[in-house]
Amino acid sequence: MSATTSMPLHLDDSEIPTEERRPRRRRRGIAVDRPGWFVYTALGFVLLASLLPYYWSLLIGSGDSSTIRDTNMSWIPGGNFFANAAAVVNNEAVNFWTALWNSIWSSAVIALSVVFFSTLAGWAFAKLRFKGGNILLIFVIATMAVPTQLGVVPLYILFADLGWTGQIGAIIVPALVTAFGVFWMTQYLRQTVPDELIEAARVDGANSFRTFLTVGLPAARPAAAMLALFTFVTAWNNFFWPFIVLDPQNPTLPVALQLLQSNYFVDYSVVLAGVLLATIPLLILFAFAGKQLVSGIMAGAVKG
């Protein structure tokens, strides 16, 4: 789709008389032309490559078990997607609805908790002066280099002792606040909130927590929204620890997807229909919040 739409875009561009285009160039102050067809074609291929796996899963997921063996397979989706999706949903070993619900609520709880505690800690690191603050912040950043693998054995023993294995709580609790979130909010609040504002709140008689609520939280809103998005996506896609600690009876979506493939006979039309089904919620999220994700990554990069 992209390769074809990019061409007319370019043609439109060249149809505009040069006299009309010139002022727009001037505004940026650079003598760069609109790029030629090569850039659009190359970007079109990138977009195509980004979409191909999605389309491939639709193609196989809408066929039947023989589609995958058909070397002259059609590039138009078949009519079996809903039948295959039903096979996923009705597969008793997979517990699809439980997995979907678990993924939704655990990711939401993790995102909210990470945002709240990270904003609180970020506020302290960015705007409140206290002994050891800088060293503690460096420590927070350093913890990001610690791999998950280093803690999983004792964590598993701990949660097994508590009787939490198989419980969604076991994947929520370790993720309640992240070093990345604290670092992110610290950077943002440091740049956006002027110290005078805090002084003003204090003069007005607000205590420290009230100042945070009335000055810090509103200022943090844009960065908090981005952090919530990233945390949600990361939690939703997380596999290693949920795979270890959860049971097949009470999975999250990635764990359930793994179960789809673990049978001796693998029907890929059902597996890929399940993949698509499990990805749809995030695609909907992307449709609404993709712009924020893009600007979040770009904003984080400049500061990071």
Added chain:
Amino acid sequence: MTTTVPSTRSPKRIGFGHRMSAWDLKLSPYLYISPFFILFIVVGLFPIGYTAVISFMDWDLVRNTGEFIGWGQYEWVLSNPKFWIALRNTFSIFLLSSIPQLIAAIFIAAMLDQNIRAKTFWRMGVLIPYVMAPVAVALIFSNMFGDQYGIINTMLNRIGIPDIAWHSNAFASHIAIATMVNFRWTGYNTLILLAAMQAIPRDYYEAATVDGAGKIRQFFSITVPSLRPTLIFVIITSTIGGLQIFDEPRMYDQYGTGGANSQWLTISLWLYDIGWGEWNFGRAAALAWILFLIILAIGIVNLFVSQGLIRDEGGRGQLTRKQRRAAVRAARASVAAEAHGTPGTSSASAQKETVR
């Protein structure tokens, strides 16, 4: 302690409320950062230390304790040929995924950095793969890279290349798994690099254009050198993530043990297998520490190399004549811009937002 509350400004008003507010000022920062540290101690620091303890033990799952056996588990891991295969595979997949990915990301970012139409559309387009779970990506690609009926082999056959054994050949399986990683992360890193490119002062390019440098020359002489700090950041984060790779190799076939001959067994995959396949926590803990030390060692090497690079950047000898000329021009331009004054700067608008 309460008497030491500082009250130099208004000694007459040492009331209860004042004392409280002094404590409030002093203590609340610690209170605010405490959730992170409490949680980190419970689910981070304690497990790290305990992993070290367990790694010197022969852990008994039934009694839920262990018996100290010294360095035995480390010796077992390091003398096991599987460890060296897993290490080789992990590095092979890491290199195959990070190097092409970075190169592709730089070029795509350079294209997005042009004055293209529908910027948001293209930026969102490259990020689409990021929202798909690695597990889902792996399921799709392991199907596409099927040895017998995969679309990749079918396509290769069409252009006259015989079937490639994407699963039974170790190197081919690394390429397939690296492709999954590249699919998911190239767009993400592209946007990071794009942000860095947009921070490069446009005057540099203007000056270079005046000097007669073409687009390609500008890319290699201005864009790439300016990206260095960001590249280091991306390399370090992708090293930490890449050496932990688990999801993609786990889902590359339905058994999840890294292939019949450990063709795509990675360290994390082996760790899982030792811990929750063979239920040998002592060995798994030892392997976890070895993995951490490897990541740490590479991180330190990265840091030294990158620090050297950054220090070089300050050196005068590194600048070419064109860069120096561009810098002078840029300085002149920025002075001129400041003289004109720019209304609505970012700090003012940010302030407005916080007031609201």
